[in-house]
Amino acid sequence: MTYTIGIIGPGQIGVTLATIWGEAGHNIILGSREPAKAETIASELGNNMQGMGIAETAEAADILLFSFPWYALIDVQREIGKCEGKIIIDCINPITSSGSLALGHKWSAGEEIAREFPLAHVIKAFNHIYVEHFKNPVFDGKPATAYYCSNSDKAKQIVANLAAEMGFDPVDIGPIKHARYLEPLALLWIQMAFHMGNGPEFTFKLLER
Numbered sequence: 251m252t253y254t255i256g257i258i259g260p261g262q263i264g265v266t267l268a269t270i271w272g273e274a275g276h277n278i279i280l281g282s283r284e285p286a287k288a289e290t291i292a293s294e295l296g297n298n299m300q301g302m303g304i305a306e307t308a309e310a311a312d313i314l315l316f317s318f319p320w321y322a323l324i325d326v327q328r329e330i331g332k333c334e335g336k337i338i339i340d341c342i343n344p345i346t347s348s349g350s351l352a353l354g355h356k357w358s359a360g361e362e363i364a365r366e367f368p369l370a371h372v373i374k375a376f377n378h379i380y381v382e383h384f385k386n387p388v389f390d391g392k393p394a395t396a397y398y399c400s401n402s403d404k405a406k407q408i409v410a411n412l413a414a415e416m417g418f419d420p421v422d423i424g425p426i427k428h429a430r431y432l433e434p435l436a437l438l439w440i441q442m443a444f445h446m447g448n449g450p451e452f453t454f455k456l457l458e459r
């Protein structure tokens with residue numbers, strides 16, 4: 251299945267996923283506040299990628315990756331309208347400038363985005379995966395777990411396909427409400443990697459029996 255995916259926020263995560271998904275044959279549009287910059291990156295990446303403004307990207311793509319900082323949601327919202335019927339993949343961690351979660355426990359960025367875009371299919375995914383791991387999600391011969399949660403079966407199917415195609419083990423963790431548990435997991439990873447001296451060469455893996 252080939253998708254048309256608009257990347258809103260072509261930074262580290264956005265460009266990394268654009269590269270991988272473009273190489274896999276998906277149609278990629280980079281959506282930036284600076285369309286000329288997006289065009290340049292797109293032409294450098296190849297694979298018929300396009301670069302545009304944020305509003306144009308949201309209009310043109312069926313699937314949108316939200317890969318911008320949490321504080322930018324209000325700016326992006328002004329540009330992109332209701333996104334009716336579109337899939338929104340939210341990989342945002344709502345991190346403050348001091349490195350803690352801006353919200354959590356009883357609410358999450360995923361739930362906030364689902365509330366703000368009630369006509370879209372919002373899914374929380376990929377937020378707990380370190381940018382460098384997308385290119386090679388295999389650890390000691392085992393695929394990293396890619397957890398996702400959403401109220402939309404359609405969004406879950408698409409994210410499961412994309413994650414499996416990249417080499418992850420996709421795991422459905424239920425409704426979008428569970429983003430309030432998935433966002434702290436990313437913070438745990440950051441603490442372990444960068445504040446406890448473990449470094450980034452580890453990931454989370456669901457073991458079952």
Ligand SMILES: NC(=O)c1ccc[n+]([C@@H]2O[C@H](COP(=O)([O-])OP(=O)(O)OC[C@H]3O[C@@H](n4cnc5c(N)ncnc54)[C@H](OP(=O)(O)O)[C@@H]3O)[C@@H](O)[C@H]2O)c1
Pocket residue numbers: 258259260261262263264281282283284287316317318319320321322325326341342343344345376377378379380381382
């Ligand atoms: N880095 C990771 O390992 C990682 C892992 C999982 C999840 N995440 C999450 O992914 C998101 C992006 O992280 P990143 O590391 O890729 O950050 P980044 O490299 O700083 O890229 C963020 C992008 O967001 C866009 N942006 C910034 N302010 C904006 C605004 N006011 N309005 C619209 N767009 C704006 C920028 O694109 P333009 O300037 O082109 O508009 C920028 O390229 C964050 O929410 C982060 O928590 C990151």
